[in-house]
Amino acid sequence: MTPSPTPTSTDALPPPKTSLAKARPRGRNILSENAWGFLFLAPWIIGMVFFMAGPTLVSFYLSFTSFNLLEPPEWIAAKNYVRLFTQDGRYLSALRVTFTYVALAVPLNLAFALALAMVLNAKIKGLGIYRATYYIPSLLGGSVAIAILWRQVFGFDGIVSQALAVFGIQGSSWVSSPSQALWTLIILHVWQFGSPMIIFLAGLKQIPVELYEAASVDGAGPWRKFWMITVPMLTPVIFFNLILQIINSFQAFTPAFIVSGGSGGPLDSTLFYTLYLYLQGFANFRMGYASAMAWVLLVIIGVLTALAFLSSRYWVHYDDSAK
Amino acid sequence: MVTTARPRTKKPNYHWMLHAGLIAGAVLMLYPLLWMIGSSFKPEGQIFSDLNPIPQSLDFSNYIKGWTLGTGVSFTTFYLNSFMICAGAIVGNLFSCSLAAYAFARINFKFKPVLFALMLGTLMLPFHVIVVPQYIIFNTLGWTNSFLPLIVPKFFAVDAFFIFLMVQFIRGIPVELEQAAMVDGCNRGQTFLLIILPLLTPALVTTTIFTFIWTYNDFFGQLLYLNNERKYTVALGLRQFLDASGQSSWGAMFAMTTLSLLPVFVIFLFFQKRLVDGIATTGLKG
Numbered sequence: 001m002t003p004s005p006t007p008t009s010t011d012a013l014p015p016p017k018t019s020l021a022k023a024r025p026r027g028r029n030i031l032s033e034n035a036w037g038f039l040f041l042a043p044w045i046i047g048m049v050f051f052m053a054g055p056t057l058v059s060f061y062l063s064f065t066s067f068n069l070l071e072p073p074e075w076i077a078a079k080n081y082v083r084l085f086t087q088d089g090r091y092l093s094a095l096r097v098t099f100t101y102v103a104l105a106v107p108l109n110l111a112f113a114l115a116l117a118m119v120l121n122a123k124i125k126g127l128g129i130y131r132a133t134y135y136i137p138s139l140l141g142g143s144v145a146i147a148i149l150w151r152q153v154f155g156f157d158g159i160v161s162q163a164l165a166v167f168g169i170q171g172s173s174w175v176s177s178p179s180q181a182l183w184t185l186i187i188l189h190v191w192q193f194g195s196p197m198i199i200f201l202a203g204l205k206q207i208p209v210e211l212y213e214a215a216s217v218d219g220a221g222p223w224r225k226f227w228m229i230t231v232p233m234l235t236p237v238i239f240f241n242l243i244l245q246i247i248n249s250f251q252a253f254t255p256a257f258i259v260s261g262g263s264g265g266p267l268d269s270t271l272f273y274t275l276y277l278y279l280q281g282f283a284n285f286r287m288g289y290a291s292a293m294a295w296v297l298l299v300i301i302g303v304l305t306a307l308a309f310l311s312s313r314y315w316v317h318y319d320d321s322a323k
Numbered sequence: 324m325v326t327t328a329r330p331r332t333k334k335p336n337y338h339w340m341l342h343a344g345l346i347a348g349a350v351l352m353l354y355p356l357l358w359m360i361g362s363s364f365k366p367e368g369q370i371f372s373d374l375n376p377i378p379q380s381l382d383f384s385n386y387i388k389g390w391t392l393g394t395g396v397s398f399t400t401f402y403l404n405s406f407m408i409c410a411g412a413i414v415g416n417l418f419s420c421s422l423a424a425y426a427f428a429r430i431n432f433k434f435k436p437v438l439f440a441l442m443l444g445t446l447m448l449p450f451h452v453i454v455v456p457q458y459i460i461f462n463t464l465g466w467t468n469s470f471l472p473l474i475v476p477k478f479f480a481v482d483a484f485f486i487f488l489m490v491q492f493i494r495g496i497p498v499e500l501e502q503a504a505m506v507d508g509c510n511r512g513q514t515f516l517l518i519i520l521p522l523l524t525p526a527l528v529t530t531t532i533f534t535f536i537w538t539y540n541d542f543f544g545q546l547l548y549l550n551n552e553r554k555y556t557v558a559l560g561l562r563q564f565l566d567a568s569g570q571s572s573w574g575a576m577f578a579m580t581t582l583s584l585l586p587v588f589v590i591f592l593f594f595q596k597r598l599v600d601g602i603a604t605t606g607l608k609g
Contacts, residue, residue: 036511037432044423044442044486047479052445055456062455069462124341132595133349139591143540144558145580148565149359152573157371159358191352195602202603251449254542261565274451282547287455294452301449
């Protein structure tokens, strides 16, 4: 696995056609190239039909029905969607909570990731150890165990309250405060900046040293070099990290579920989108309603990704000559 | 959070400051974990009264208590269940994703660009869009409360990330090797088994590691499909502490959460380079 300089969508283009087919001698090969292709692809095609594309379409249909798993779905046209946006206060607060979470957690996470990657890229000793240490939270952070730990860390007697008490700040339970509970989850996400940091590090290594040398000759300071060389050269990686993070953090579930004890509380302040979807679909068995929520989520993620891609031409810098 | 000053300058005489900052940051980051590990060895009363993560003595009674806590089913069952699901998912992903990746990387078949785009599209498809219909399918088949909904889809290459990873890897293998094999009379199936698969080993190892971590850490799917305690996984077992916990089981809870992080951590120790490479090249979330 050679690190690719720009791990973005450009890598995803179909490969140039190989000349393998022409090199094949006649005889022995019972199957045509086409048949071999579909033979190899058979599991994926079945999976695509039954577990991906099929369910996606079915989910779209169900979003226009009222369905509780026991009785057949009943067509109610767009009522689910109308209800979501006009009558369901909890849904709107779930939207607000999730957008707040994404809008704060993602940029903070990426800022820490980039800052640490910059520091670690400065040819310091023990890079491997630092990188590994800072990566550990990212590795373990998605688990139930860490979410449970978080609940205690920011709980009434938790170490955060105790540490603050040392400085004379009155401790309280963060996780049971409606104005603070979401922050504990944001901090949990920011804490896991290890994987984007590793991606940034790989990106930084691709920037040609000559650019910095030339800038030094021209008298540029570190700050100027950062904004004029590092950031522009790194924009493809920033872009890549941004897309990944947006998609992932919109779907965050475990931390909110565990920290709030499955309720999204206190006062719906940690009611993540997917948590509310889960509660509606699998606790209340309103599966049509949950499907409508899932489709709105799909549209939100799709629109945000599309916006990122459309805007990318103005701020993402692909420099092919540098390779 | 990390609030230590991180000087941006690269002058050598500031390096000790850089190291001091980095070490302070690392300690701050890992402090919650260290506190949890330390607490798992402390008697109940000391856990919340003591900020020092280092316990005064190594007391394993929390572990013994935690292992069997709950209503009869112990963590022996939970770990066995988790590892069984992981093993199934790993075999499924290795099998199905390598086949699909070979087709996408090397064979020219009809509609390939369309299908490839479709595959990449599923990378962005939120799991929650397909979860309701999938649940209906598995419920109809009578598979709920079994491991099948968590394993069977993996045999049909639903984790497009790994297909993508392997496609990238296969493209880096010189095509001449296959051409030579085909001149010698190998067909596509034989070339795949004899030439590609052995050379694909690094990508297969990466796939194995990430499948294990993701499956082991998965919560949503397990929560959805497993509702009998005998089928519970480690993640679901841990959750029981939250439902039941009186004030008295915190030590046991921390013992079990600490233990539950061990498998992933051991993998990290042994395969650190692979993990880092996997993240750096494809953005797989660790």
